[in-house]
Amino acid sequence: MTPADQEERQSLLRPPGGSVPRGRRLFLAAFAAALGPLSFGFALGYSSPAIPSLRRDASRALRLGDDAASWFGAIVTLGAAAGGVLGGWLVDRAGRKLSLMLCTLPFVAGFAVITAAQDVWMLLGGRLLTGLACGIASLVAPVYIAEIAYPAVRGLLGSCVQLMVVTGILLAYMAGSILEWRWLAVLGCAAPSLMLLLMCCVPETPRFLLTQHKCQEAMAALRFLWGSEQGWEEPPLGDEHQGFHLTQLRRPGVYKPFIIGISLMAFQQLSGINAVMFYAETIFEEAKFKDSSLASVIVGAIQVLFTAAAALIMDRAGRRLLLAVSGVIMVFSTSAFGAYFKLTQGGPNNSSHMDLFTPISMEPVDASAGLAWLAVGSMCFFIAGFALGWGPIPWLLMSEIFPLDVKGVATGVCVLTNWLMAFLVTKEFSNLMEVLRPYGAFWLSSTFCIFSVLFTVFCVPETKGKTLEQITAHFEGR
Template sequence: MDQEDYEPLLDPDRHTRESPQNIYLKKVQNKNLYLATFAAVLGPLSFGFVLGYSSPAIADLKNADDPRLVLDKNAASWFGSIVTIGAAVGGVFGGWIVDRIGRKLSLMLCAVPFVLGFTLIISAQNVWMLFGGRFLNGLASGVTSLVVPVYISETSHSGVRGTLGSCVQLMVVTGILGSYIAGMILEWRWLAVFCSVPPIFMLILMCFMPETPRYLINQDKFSEALSALRFLRGPEADHEWEYRQIESSGDDQESSLRIAELRNPSIYKPFLIGIFLMVFQQFTGINAIMFYADTIFEEANFKNSSLASVIVGVIQVVFTAVAALIMDKAGRKVLLIISGITMAISATLFGVYFKITEIPVNNASRLLLPPTDLPPSPVDHLAWLALASMCLFITGFALGWGPIPWLVMSEIFPLRARGIASGVCVVTNWGCAFLVTKEFHDLMDYLTSYGTYWLFAGFCVLNVLFTVFYVPETKGKTLEQIERYFQQSQVPGTVGSFPNSVQ
């Protein structure tokens, strides 16, 4: 089909003009795109297994037969948190390699530290080998959390990019749930064997998947880019038309980002939006809420903490799947706003619960006292409020602030800045995760338990305000249209919505 065939056509029944983009998308076949996405999201699935592994493994290792492998309270804390340090390092490393060796090879490379990390854990003879394995797992997770959203966004088209991008978070929480369930059956070494399977399959499948067309065009590999588009869009689509759209947006681009360009609004505006999305995601207090999930369930008469973790995982998976299904219909901003409001309400209710019950804090350990050490409370019947608040909070997070920051990060950066900017965002996210997790006990000490959760509620309100005023809606827009939006947003009167020229 020639270029002129893509001029907006007049539909006599609807008396509306159909855009060239919609005409093109009608002939696109998504079968191979879904296959490429499945191969890529085995990385986030592996990431989820890493995050979920610590909960059942720590329970086993606290009572390990080998005294060299026994985890005390401090070692258990590091066993869980060292993953965030490795992930931050992985964010830096991933931001460097993703623009040098490509999205596909970077993703395949992730499988190596995943498997090596679990192999080190399986063969561990002391605690330091366990820490080393977890660090390698974190390193792979950091690279994965950067590369997979970029790979999916650059291989997808605007009609399904939101749904497929949300599959990243869906697979993470699926991996967490899988670890919890498998941990109820398998001993920690066999659980590590089980967790090492997804990255092996990812490595095998990615061998048969294409590099992203945008990266290939940026590297002047034009025939390979057309071949990738044929694979991803099917034989009926006009691959040359999409090729020209991508190529035209990159005509004036350098192959790499220069420091001086950070003063350009088309660079620093999406860069700041991406950073603040990552900061606000972690300052919702999601890790703190999850940290005390078992205690809250026990207060609500759920005595089996493993079952409690599975219930939490099921809630995450179900509502993350709901978000993925409605992402390209409801839009990113609407879901972020609904998510932020929901979390603000639930965190406020958490604070109310802790204020009423006045759960004491052990100042020596800076931990909530376990339920068995608490004095009899006349308001035990309010345990349902804590349970409902936690479920509501997780639901809200899964609908918006869980998957969308990663999705938007992969959409808003121009091609030449995507690797570096995404790397900074990943480092910011994991750095904030480590900070919130480590400082949570101090906050509980200084602000009291209810004050801490009301602080999180305040951050959730800030999330909503930030979304309303600064986050653009990217639903239905190509990556090239999003890039032109930021280029034109420096012109007075165009901030806040996509200019008509890129609708």
């Protein structure tokens, strides 16, 4: 890089007076990118209303049995794991903007295949394609938003990724109560199609353009997004943007964020969120809620409400505090969940294969219903706690802590970890409860939540109010 380029970059990234940018088009660009998480939330939520409909389908070729229904729900996570790897490769080579535009293709293609499905294999193929798109979107959208946002709003906009995911899930639940599974798949094409149109109107991230030595285009992007060329000081990247090499893992600025990012993703999935969602409808039925679709909408509404609350206070409370509070809430709620199952399990069961969905209650009916309300309260408390911290913040921190030269590979590994853990937890949860029984499985989740709180307190840095370059400097000890 020439001295002239260095000087132009520094003038581009250092504010003359330290004032905060006020570009409104930043929020348009963030909304356009967040339609990717909305799409993948809809894809995740699609299986909940679609599976009961497919079980009743008049066509024998499309009718889902227990095993096929399990794969219909879980295969999305396998596709998303592959999408995380592909997204990590794309984001550094095609750029953030083009990667988001490309991920709309498997979204639309997947839902189109489901709409036209003639047998179960077409259904699974469509779900795999939407899963691939989910993996790409879950990686690229947080990176794009983090790189276009200034520190004062980066927490708010970054948390909107998870807010759009849970909103997509809620929309799928609500639309699924009205629409048949084919028309629900048609509706799934709307958000990615809109994202493709809007992304054509917004620029690439200035930081990515700088890695490609396109300083003039980066200045134009900043002017579009922030209303001026001002920004924050960024350390030089070196002569070339060479990408990731294994030798870079020796650098504290690389291996420390790697450990933190992977651990956050693992703890998110080990928290028990899939176990709680797995039991949600059963718990509501025990509490005399006969309409399971209403139960799903209630759960979705709680997620949206508290994720929105987290987004609004993220840049004031900070990431570490919300993670710690969220973890403590989940410790108590999963412990109460375990206590509920311990109390309703009753006496010994001679069967080697217990019924996981119907707790064996030795209590009177009124007492059992009262305990079910304890479970409903614990579940709502858990979902609210998860939405406040461990839902949005791992994705936000993933987009903040990695230096530019390793961001593609590093975020790809984090997303791969998250989706593989989601697949393993989802598929093996029933087996785990056969070994530990339900109360043991939830108490195990409570133990993981305790470790997540300790990890947050001792290992996770606060990134509130810092530029991405200051975060990198913190890890490198500068």
